Structures are given as C-alpha cells and as structure tokens.
Amino acid sequence: MLTGQITSAILGVALAGAILFLVRRDHLHGPYAVWWFGVATATFVLGVFPRLVVWLGHATGIFYAPVLPIIIGLSLVLLRLLKLDIDRSKQERRIRRLTQKLAILEQELTRLGGVTLPEAADDEDG
Amino acid sequence: MPTPCPPPLAAADCLAVIPARDEAATVGAVVAGVRDALGCAVLVVDDASTDETSRIAREAGARTLRLSFGLGAWGATQAGIRYARRNGYRGVITLDADGQHEPASLPALFEARSRSGANVVIGTCFGRLSRAKRIAWHYLRALSGLGLSDFTSGLRLYDAGAIDILAGPEASLLDYQDVGVLMLLAKNGMRMEEAAVPMLPRSAGHSRVFASWPVVARYLLHTTVLCVAQIDAGRRRHKPLREEPAAC
Numbered sequence: 001m002l003t004g005q006i007t008s009a010i011l012g013v014a015l016a017g018a019i020l021f022l023v024r025r026d027h028l029h030g031p032y033a034v035w036w037f038g039v040a041t042a043t044f045v046l047g048v049f050p051r052l053v054v055w056l057g058h059a060t061g062i063f064y065a066p067v068l069p070i071i072i073g074l075s076l077v078l079l080r081l082l083k084l085d086i087d088r089s090k091q092e093r094r095i096r097r098l099t100q101k102l103a104i105l106e107q108e109l110t111r112l113g114g115v116t117l118p119e120a121a122d123d124e125d126g
Numbered sequence: 127m128p129t130p131c132p133p134p135l136a137a138a139d140c141l142a143v144i145p146a147r148d149e150a151a152t153v154g155a156v157v158a159g160v161r162d163a164l165g166c167a168v169l170v171v172d173d174a175s176t177d178e179t180s181r182i183a184r185e186a187g188a189r190t191l192r193l194s195f196g197l198g199a200w201g202a203t204q205a206g207i208r209y210a211r212r213n214g215y216r217g218v219i220t221l222d223a224d225g226q227h228e229p230a231s232l233p234a235l236f237e238a239r240s241r242s243g244a245n246v247v248i249g250t251c252f253g254r255l256s257r258a259k260r261i262a263w264h265y266l267r268a269l270s271g272l273g274l275s276d277f278t279s280g281l282r283l284y285d286a287g288a289i290d291i292l293a294g295p296e297a298s299l300l301d302y303q304d305v306g307v308l309m310l311l312a313k314n315g316m317r318m319e320e321a322a323v324p325m326l327p328r329s330a331g332h333s334r335v336f337a338s339w340p341v342v343a344r345y346l347l348h349t350t351v352l353c354v355a356q357i358d359a360g361r362r363r364h365k366p367l368r369e370e371p372a373a374c
Contacts, residue, residue, distance in 0.1 A: 093299050103192055106192065
C-alpha cells in the first residue's frame with residue numbers, strides 16, 4: 001500500500017525523468033525545459049516532505065493547508081499559458097514576416113533571372 | 127510648430143497593391159483597369175490561391191508576389207507594402223481584386239490627398255452600407271474614436287510616411303486592413319481623409335469580414351479588444367493642415 005508521500009515522490013521523479021528525456025530528445029528547448037524541470041523538482045520536494053505544505057500554509061495564513069499547492073499550481077499554470085501565448089504571438093509575427101520576405105525575394109529572383117519559378121504551393125508543409 | 131505639409135504625390139511614383147485569393151475571374155480586368163486609370167506599376171499579391179490568379183495577373187501586366195501559405199487580406203497587403211518600400215515607391219494604392227472598386231475613381235484619391243494633405247486617403251462609398259454594417263460602424267466609431275465612416279474599405283492611398291509605419295513588425299499581427307491598421311496610423315500621428323467613390327457590386331467572391339454571422343461576431347470581438355487596448359490612439363487630436371496654410 002502506497003502512502004500519499006510515496007505517490008507524490010514517484011510522480012515528481014517520473015515528471016523530472018520525462019522532462020529530462022524530452023530535453024535529451026530535443027522536444028523541449030531551453031527556457032521551457034528549465035520551467036518544467038522546476039515544476040518537477042517542486043512536485044518531488046513537496047511529495048517527499050509534505051510537512052513543508054503545512055508550514056507554508058501557516059506562513060501564508062491559509063488555514064486549510066492542502067489547498068495551498070493547488071492555488072500555487074493553478075497560478076503557475078496560468079502564468080505558463082500566458083507566456084506560451086506571448087511566445088506563440090512572437091513566432092506568428094516572425095512567420096508572417098518571413099513568408100512575406102520569401103515572396104518578395106522570390107519575385108526579385110524571378111525578375112533577375114528572367115524565368116518564372118514553378119508555383120510554390122506544393123512545398124507547403126503545414 | 128506647424129505640421130509639415132506632405133510632399134505632392136504623383137500616381138507614377140506609386141505602386142498599386144492588389145491582394146488576391148482565388149480571384150482569377152476578376153483580377154485580370156482589375157489590373158488592366160488600374161493600369162489604364164493611373165499608369166502606375168501594379169503588384170498582385172497572391173494569397174496562396176488555388177486557381178490561376180498569379181498567371182492571369184501577370185498576363186494582364188502586373189508583377190506578382192506569391193505567398194507560400196495564406197496570410198489573409200492584410201498579410202498579403204503588407205507584403206505588397208513592404209515590396210513598395212524596398213523598391214523605393216513613394217505611395218501605395220490598395221484595392222480589392224474582386225472588381226468592386228471602379229478604377230476610374232482612383233484619381234479621386236489623389237485629388238483628395240492634394241486637397242487635404244492627408245497621409246492616408248480612404249475611398250468610401252457612403253451609399254453601400256447595409257443596416258448591419260451601419261450599426262457595426264457606429265459601434266466601432268464610438269469605441270475607436272476615429273471619425274471615419276467606413277472602416278473596412280480596401281480602397282486606400284498611403285503615402286511614404288504611412289508606408290514606413292505599415293511595413294514594420296508592429297503591423298504584422300493585424301488580420302484585416304481595418305480598424306487595427308487605422309489605429310496604428312493614428313497612434314503614429316498620420317492624418318486620414320475619406321474620399322467618396324462609387325462602389326460596384328462584387329462580381330465574384332465575397333467579403334472576408336462580412337462572410338457570415340459567426341465571422342462577424344468574431345471580427346467584432348477581436349476589434350473590440352484591439353480598440354480597448356489602444357483606447358488612446360484614435361482620440362489623439364492633430365492640428366488640421368488647413369489651419370496652417372503657410373506650412374504648405
């Protein structure tokens with residue numbers, strides 16, 4: 001029979017392992033990896049030392065201490081989502097500008113070479 | 127300090143930019159009409175069409191840019207504006223490829239510009255607005271603070287100052303050539319003027335903004351957020367040029 005402590009410790013270790021694996025396979029890059037590794041570490045530490053939650057609850061004035069990690073977790077998830085959308089917008093801007101630049105350069109290339117390039121629709125990859 | 131009067135703009139120094147997606151049926155006649163009316167270079171920006179839009183535009187005497195995937199009407203227009211800036215054009219005229227803008231009315235934009243000295247002239251058909259559009263425009267006018275009567279008209283004349291602003295990265299995340307573009311211009315101190323022009327019924331295709339009710343709702347929601355975020359932009363007051371004749 002597993003205690004809650006062991007369960008959350010296993011969850012933390014599994015999460016940390018999965019994240020290291022994803023970084024190793026190049027699926028998660030730099031800042032994302034650091035963030036998720038931090039999440040895994042926190043899960044692991046709080047899992048192994050549940051008394052930390054009780055102590056934090058007292059320190060922050062939240063009387064029903066178990067709700068504290070949920071509040072913190074949800075806030076962090078929201079922050080993460082916000083950052084994700086900011087990054088997505090930045091990338092969208094870059095993709096749009098690159099697409100425009102590509103079309104302009106293709107036109108210049110055609111004009112300089114005097115030949116018409118084959119239609120570019122086929123190389124669309126998503 | 128008087129606002130400097132923008133230098134005169136000749137049609138020959140301008141590039142006509144026509145964003146087009148699957149407009150093979152009309153784009154040839156539009157290109158020919160613009161070339162006849164203004165005698166300026168014409169650039170058709172093919173927004174990843176699946177038909178012969180690019181080829182027909184080229185045969186009608188236009189240059190073409192072909193986007194690898196669809197960026198929407200504004201993304202295509204901005205590609206044309208960036209092309210104009212890169213190639214030293216001093217003005218850009220934008221119009222729709224579906225044939226609803228009468229090429230013969232294009233000189234009216236230049237007349238309005240020389241009369242008012244505005245950086246941006248918008249070709250507006252005051253009679254064409256449906257009831258739904260009138261309500262939407264009234265709402266957007268109140269929200270944006272821009273004193274204009276038509277926000278989505280694709281018939282516009284931009285001078286070099288406006289081109290510099292619209293070619294930049296700040297304009298790249300906009301989706302339509304409408305309130306967002308106008309607010310960005312207003313924020314940067316550009317003056318806008320409207321010119322009344324006749325508008326023909328669309329001979330093919332459909333409005334990208336007023337396609338269906340869910341699309342309109344989404345459009346109004348996006349635009350509302352944009353207007354609220356930029357609440358100060360449209361309400362900036364500029365000294366009208368006419369008060370400073372000495373500056374011209």
